Amino acid sequence: MENINDSIGQPFWDVMTNRVEKQEEKIVDLEKKVNSIPDNSQAISVVIKEIGEVKRMVSGVSIPRKDLHLLNTSLNTTIGYLSQPMASKVEHHHHFPRILIICAILFVVICIVITGWVFTYQNLGQYKENDTKYRFLKIQSNKPLQNFLFETDSLYNARPNFRGEVIWQEDSILDRFKRIQEIDAKEKEVKDLKKKLK
Numbered sequence: 745m746e747n748i749n750d751s752i753g754q755p756f757w758d759v760m761t762n763r764v765e766k767q768e769e770k771i772v773d774l775e776k777k778v779n780s781i782p783d784n785s786q787a788i789s790v791v792i793k794e795i796g797e798v799k800r801m802v803s804g805v806s807i808p809r810k811d812l813h814l815l816n817t818s819l820n821t822t823i824g825y826l827s828q829p830m831a832s833k834v835e836h837h838h839h840f841p842r843i844l845i846i847c848a849i850l851f852v853v854i855c856i857v858i859t860g861w862v863f864t865y866q867n868l869g870q871y872k873e874n875d876t877k878y879r880f881l882k883i884q885s886n887k888p889l890q891n892f893l894f895e896t897d898s899l900y901n902a903r904p905n906f907r908g909e910v911i912w913q914e915d916s917i918l919d920r921f922k923r924i925q926e927i928d929a930k931e932k933e934v935k936d937l938k939k940k941l942k
Contacts, residue, residue, distance in 0.1 A: 882893055900906045 878893075881889060884890070903909070
């Protein structure tokens with residue numbers, strides 16, 4: 745039985761011995777670290793003396809009551825101003841760049857000019873066609889037609905309002921033509937109604 749206790753006790757003593765040795769090593773390390781810390785007791789005593797001198801200097805300084813009262817009044821006024829901030833009015837101004845306005849105006853002007861050119865070209869084409877037709881009629885070998893054209897030229901030169909008269913005659917012929925078409929349409933309606941009545 746003693747052998748069993750000895751065999752069980754031996755590992756226990758080994759473990760305990762190892763632990764105690766490790767603890768002793770840690771204690772030795774800590775003692776070395778503590779011994780390596782420099783002694784700052786003189787510096788601390790100097791700082792304590794300086795603090796005492798600063799206390800004496802502060803107690804020796806006195807601010808006049810009048811200055812303190814002015815400072816207090818100024819602080820109260822400032823606090824009053826800061827507690828009621830000024831309302832700021834924000835105005836938004838939208839600016840359209842002038843260069844864009846100028847470009848838009850130039851674009852409109854260019855469009856107008858191009859439109860004018862197109863209409864002028866179309867009118868010029870019509871005038872060329874009319875001139876060509878008139879010249880064609882003049883070069884025909886038909887004598888009565890040539891005499892009629894020369895009389896027309898004479899009338900144009902003799903009457904200052906010849907163009908207006910021609911336009912008026914064209915309008916009256918066109919008006920007469922429209923009336924004839926309306927009469928034909930009415931006659932057709934009458935015929936259709938007569939057929940329906942039969």
